[in-house]
Each structure stands twice: as structure tokens, then as C-alpha cells.
Amino acid sequence: MIRIPYLSSLQLYLILAVTGLTSSCDPTRLYEQNHEFPKRTWLASYEPAFEFNVPDTLATYTLYCNVRNSLDYPFSRIFVNYQLIDSTGQEVSRNLVSNFLFDQKTGRPAGESGLGDLYDHRFPLLEHFRFRTGGKYTVRLSQFMRLDTLSGVLAVGLRVEKDNTEMPNPSTP
Numbered sequence: 001m002i003r004i005p006y007l008s009s010l011q012l013y014l015i016l017a018v019t020g021l022t023s024s025c026d027p028t029r030l031y032e033q034n035h036e037f038p039k040r041t042w043l044a045s046y047e048p049a050f051e052f053n054v055p056d057t058l059a060t061y062t063l064y065c066n067v068r069n070s071l072d073y074p075f076s077r078i079f080v081n082y083q084l085i086d087s088t089g090q091e092v093s094r095n096l097v098s099n100f101l102f103d104q105k106t107g108r109p110a111g112e113s114g115l116g117d118l119y120d121h122r123f124p125l126l127e128h129f130r131f132r133t134g135g136k137y138t139v140r141l142s143q144f145m146r147l148d149t150l151s152g153v154l155a156v157g158l159r160v161e162k163d164n165t166e167m168p169n170p171s172t173p
Helices: 009-023
Strands: 029-036 041-043 049-054 059-070 077-085 091-100 112-115 118-129 135-143 149-151 153-166
Touching (some): 029 049, 029 059, 049 153, 059 091, 077 118, 091 118, 118 153
Antiparallel strands (some): 029 153, 059 118, 059 153, 077 091, 077 135
16 A cells, blocks of 8 residues: 655645646747847847747747846837848838837836846837748847947847737638
């Protein structure tokens, strides 16, 4: 006969929490990567690049910019240029987008806070976008602010999600 050792409620809770975290998945996420800035500043000359693969050209995707900032960020919003490049080096899309990191009137931080004065934001770059061809794509991000050295930005990143609704097959009546 196998004897099961007695587990305290704390031990049981930790086992369930670890099991839940390791088994949970995000079925819409195709790609997510963040680049951390070691000195908590984003230089205007630095353009992080993120490579991802698109396997399904019938689906639509939403591309998000991730930003982690601290309370040291000097403005209420951030302006980010993105450039989407296909595997042949051709530019597919380019645009300037902005997002508020702080409320304009109150100065209260927006986003989700995980640790003290750090806030995470996710805002769309391209919504419900359909890639014409599958394969490797690259997104380059650059800050477009009034300062060459933008303080208070700890990291930026890219998240690509497959939308829940798929485009109809063109050959279907």
C-alpha cells in the first residue's frame, strides 16, 4: 500500500498554483518578446527588432507594442514608430502610434502595475491584419519623442496575437 504524506494547506496551494501557471496557455498568442533597456532609458538611435513567423495567411492578426515604464517617465504619452518588414526585406507597413502612459489631467499612471513604480502597457500597432504570405517578418520599433534619451522606459516589446475570427476562404461562395 502506498502512503500519501500529509500536505499542509500552504503546500497544497503552492502545488496547485505552480501547476496552474505551468499548464496555463494563451492560445491567441503567436509571439511575444520584450527588450529591456539596461539604463532605464530608450535612446532615439536604438531601434529594437523582433522577428516572428506567420504560419497561417487565412487568419487575421493583431500586433501590439508592449511598454514598461516607471514613474520617472517625463511625459503623459509615448509616440512609437513601427516598421513591418517581410522576409524579402520589403516594407509591408509603417506608422506612428501613440498611447497615454499617464492620465493627462490627474497624472495617475495608466497600465498594469506589477512591481512598485513599474507599469506595463499594451497598445495596438496593427489590428485585424492579414499577411499576404507566410514566413518570417520583422517589426522594428523606435521612439519618436522630443528627447534623444527617453528616461523612464525600462522595456519595449512586440506581441502578435491570432484573432479569434478567421477571414472567409476566398474560394468559398
